[in-house]
Amino acid sequence: MAAGKKGTSSCQSGQTALAARLLERFASEASAEGSNLIFSPLSIHVALALMSAGAAGETLNEILAVAGAPSRDELTEFVAKSVVERVLADRSGVGGLTVAFACGAWTDKRYPLKPAYRDTIVGKFKGTASIVDFRDNPVESRKQINAWVAEATRGLITELLDPNKQSRDTVNVVVNAIYFKGEWRDPFQRENTVDHEFHRLDGSSIDVTFMQSWNYQQIACHDGFKVLKLPYKVMDVDWSSPTFNWKVLQSTPKFAMCVFLPDARDGLHGLIRKMASSPGFLHDHLPVKSVPVGEFRLPRFKLAFGGSIVDDLKSLGLVLPFKPTFEANMTGIIKDDAEGPIYVGDVIHKAVIEVNEEGSVAAAATESDDDMGCSMYDEYVPPTPVDFIAEHPFVFIIIEETSGAIVFAGHVLDPAKEE
Structure with a gap:
């Protein structure tokens, strides 16, 4: 074994x-x-x-x-x-x-x-x-x-x-x-969807449709970039049911989309080089906790x-x-x-x-x-809200969390383009 x-x-x-x-x-x-x-x-x-x-x-x-x-x-x-x-x-x-x-x-x-x-x-x-x-x-x-x-x-x-x-x-x-x-485990509300400016790598911009939310989100802030993790709903759960099978829930694969957003509008290439620099980079930088958000926008694509x-x-x-x-x-x-x-x-x-x-x-x-990161204080200090505004090119991956398998990957240069 x-x-x-x-x-x-x-x-x-x-x-x-x-x-x-x-x-x-x-x-x-x-x-x-x-x-x-x-x-x-x-x-x-x-x-x-x-x-x-x-x-x-x-x-x-x-x-x-x-x-x-x-x-x-x-x-x-x-x-x-x-x-x-x-x-x-x-x-x-x-x-x-x-x-x-x-x-x-x-x-x-x-x-x-x-x-x-x-x-x-x-x-x-x-x-x-x-x-x-x-x-x-x-x-x-x-x-x-x-x-x-x-x-x-x-x-x-x-x-x-x-x-x-x-x-x-x-x-x-x-x-x-x-x-x-x-x-999504926590779907976006369509009434909150708005048009907003997205900045391309060549310096031009275009108005595209953005999803918005004010719920807590799983976000990690690193030097030069942020990472968002959006979990998918695993299964229909009736927690009050006496016949609910916890073993089935525990054994069910858990998927999430992770968005790697560079701080700089032209920072995509540098971020991808970092991601390819070591095999563990992708998993080592994923969020581990939820934080309150200030501005939060992610384009549809x-x-x-x-x-x-x-x-x-x-x-x-x-x-x-x-x-x-x-x-x-x-x-x-x-x-x-x-x-x-x-x-x-x-x-x-x-x-x-x-x-x-x-x-x-x-x-x-x-x-x-x-x-052919957490700290202990005598008095509670509320966490600082984090902004995550994907208004310029970013990388995304879809992972299965228990195995670490990367099912899909890619980047968005222009959400308005459907190649």
Whole structure:
């Protein structure tokens, strides 16, 4: 058991480190284009786990290094037990959050999957393994995958793959999708919503819709930035009911959106560099108590972001799986010897999120394509109210608090833009 706990801790630390590195990379690219950003570090981490199931040798070592996992077995166990069975388990039946996770493998009918690989997809990750005809019916095969993604994400992501842009030589496509819909534990009142000025990085400004509240909020003040934590409602609770199950409440995942707001209007890039400076930065700076607020405003926003992330993964050291030669050791996928080398042709990731007064809706899909402080006083001193006015670019993450998993992350440069 101790070894299992150690492996889980290592894999979770690896997932957090990957999230911070990807945030820095993606944010730099998106900022250069003036774009907002939303992605799912957890979805990408799961994609690496799926990739590792078919890899061997140095290819496997690269995948594990980027994922921050000690071994394939520990990474598989972490994703299966901590992610699939706990963090992403659907609890909509008890009220509060709706979370849906689905993963699948689609293989060309010429190349049946190895039993061990199929067992990992179906058994460990609770996914599906399907046979399609990429060679003779590539468009229909990819439409089938898109339909599956649309269903898994409740229609938030309707086209992950462009049916007309993929190769007929595709052997295997692996996709995982996450859908998340949560209500705030303390919803914002719509009658308090106002239009206010938001300042962009280029110095210009625009009027956008801000949510307001005068309730106590979980806010931490640090040197150069503040962090807000907005918890989601866990479940419908009738505290007076004699049949209320405390064990269910304690075992239910607890999610929160955390907003990292730099003090300076142009402080986003410096803050992101700090966040990527050490694996523990994200969790070490989260609020631990509620404080009274003075001015409190957070904009509504709706974001979508996606595309190929191969170059981004290569920049983190994941190179071998994408080599269209026999250097890519992905021999654990296909049952029989293929006519040519099996490698990962592309990894496509897409995510969307909408944040409003009631809560947020988010979805993500990742596809990999194989072509083969307190003090004591005598008298009570009331705490000083804290202002939190997100009127300039900021970072946000959605975390599962008991595990520390970072499910979504991104930045808002302009709340009025819906990419």
